[in-house]
Amino acid sequence: MGTAISTLSLSRLSRHVPLSLPRVLGLTLSLFVVADIRADEPVGIVRLGDTIELQPTPATLPPPAPFTGESSGENHQIIPAHPRFLRDDPGMPLDDGAFYLHAERATYDPRIEEEEAPVLSHVAEGALELLNAPIEPFATLTEWVTHSEHDTVHAELNHFPIGIQPIPSRPDLVLETNDRFLDTGFLSQGVTLPTGAVWRPSFWVFGTYRMGYNYQERPGNTPISELATRLDLFGQLNLSGTERLLVGLRPLDEQTSTGRRFTSYDLDDGNGIDGTNIDIQTLFFEGDFGEIFPNLDPFDTAGLDYGFSVGRQPMLFQQGLLINEDRIDAVTVTRNTLYGNGNLNLRITGAYAWGDINRNNNQADPDAQLVGLFTESDFRISTVNADIAYVSSNSNQGSLLAFALSAIQRIHGYENTYNTSFHVLGSIPTDGETAASGRGLLLFGQSSWTPHHTHDLVYLNGFWAIDQFTSPARGTLAGGPLGQTGILFSAPGLGRVGAPLSNQASDVVGASLGYQLFFNDSRQQVIFEAGGREPTNGADGEFALGSRLQQAIGQHWIVVVDGFITKQESRDWGPGARLEFLAKF
DSSP states (O other), X not given: OEEEEEOOOHHHHTTTSOOOHHHHHHHHHHOOEEEEEOTTOEEEEXXXXXXXXXXXXXXXXOOOOOOOOOBSSTTOBOOOOOGGGOTTSTTOBOXXXXXXXXXXXXXXXXXXXXXXXXXXXXXXXXXXXHTTTTHHHHHHHHHHHHTOOBOBOOOOOOSSOOOOOOOOOOOOOSEEOSSOTTOOSOOOOOEEXXXXXXXXXXXXXXXXXXXXXXXXXXXXXXXXXXXXEEEEEEEEEEOSSSOEEEEEEOTTEEEETTXXXXXXXXXXXXXXXXXXXXXXXXXXXXXXXXXXXXXXXXXXXXXXXXXXXXXXXXXXXXXXXXXXXXXXXXXXXEEEEEEETTEEEEEEEEEEEEEOOBOTTSOBOTTOEEEEEEEEEEXXXXXXXXXXXXXXXXXXXXXXXXXXXXXXXXXXXXXXXXXXXXXXXXXXXXXXXXXXXXXXXXXXXXXXEOOTTBSOEXXXXXXXXXXXXXXXXXXXXXXXXXXXXXXTTSOOSSSSOOOSSOOOOEEEEEEEEEEEEEEXXXXXXXXXXXXXXXXXXXXXXXXEEEEEEEEEETTTEEEEEEEEEEEETTSOEEEEEEEEEEEEO
């Protein structure tokens, strides 16, 4: 006896029972049967009337034929069933128009040996499995401190139906006109342009507000103790599904020639800092040429689908390792959905930037101009990005050629599946080396996996910077290229505090190991991380331990609590902490 899930072929069923379309659709959705079965044993009778119902097989049905004893090996028998119950004739109707429903027969052949994993795989995956060991004590500690429940995988099936569950209401944006964000119902009529495009204008206002307290001890420097605020406010004019105009302000923090000045209050000396402004942080238009001029290609065969954007916009390539700008004046053109020769999808983007470019030292370079070609290719086993960018400048920061190649994929082991990405980046100065234009190579790798029977995540990231790798463009809050290594290497982007560990990529090797645990149906998460970096030029190394708690409150608010402690060779320990309230609206 065993448990099986069986379905009935409608094509075979229709030979015996006339079905209307509604009954076919209903039967398609209804005929899933869970039953205890023997080989080719009928599990029930389907009756079609005003409703579709599955009835248990009556006890008076003829029993299956006795076993023949025909054997194909030890503990393995081929057992023919009664001819009436063979799957070749499942539709033999009963007198009242019903027919038998049969389950699939599953057999097991013990003579087939399971494939053994290579010794090297056992060793490698065994070492990674050892890294999962702290998950359980971390989960127990967090449950005790926060009185929360650790999310675990429940494999048991519920024996009672729970019915259709209500969908939570969507929180409204600050302002929504005409077509609402993620709304249901009918689309508005729209306006047809002479080009053939149909535009349905709507306007949304949304943003993010952050308020927090930062404390960071810096050995050899004055500690930072401050209250800081930040507001990212956006207005979006939607014209169609592909065309929009986006304007963004950051009225509480102002960009200067050396960085950003936040509206904050220094608790150490009692001075306040005013960063209010009305500067335009973001202002760009993006669309698709083929969608704006559909009359030029009414049958969509000419390949005119070129996406483009123009204006002040954010720019991110190679996960921020190559370029990470939150505002740059640029124009981009993108050709998508190219394929062939094993390439499932190829995206090519050309970019030209003429203003508001910040260099690798996070400082503005008014003389800089940037051109780049960026590609993304989806293959069966990997997504490959190949990028090249050149920044030209007549200033003392110099000109730079940078390139990058990366591969993102899932590696299937014998015990687990691993998410991985590997990056190779290089920079070559063309006017001599400077702080913003250095010669170097950066090797960067990321890996993560989910431990068995949990929803948690373990990640292990590492890097090796040879000489002085520099990025063509990095925003004032982006820091160095190594911010993707972990929470200990990334700056919070709020106030004057920086990353606990330096994220600059110059003659250094390092890594981070982190555990991300989920609680209370993923409304709470905790990250524990250890990281370090060791310069290869003889300078002092650094090590740090840190944790982060994020707790959702309602539909808009998130509370973030950070704590860390750093240790640099020949210097004292440097603790730090953050408390932040973040609202999305």
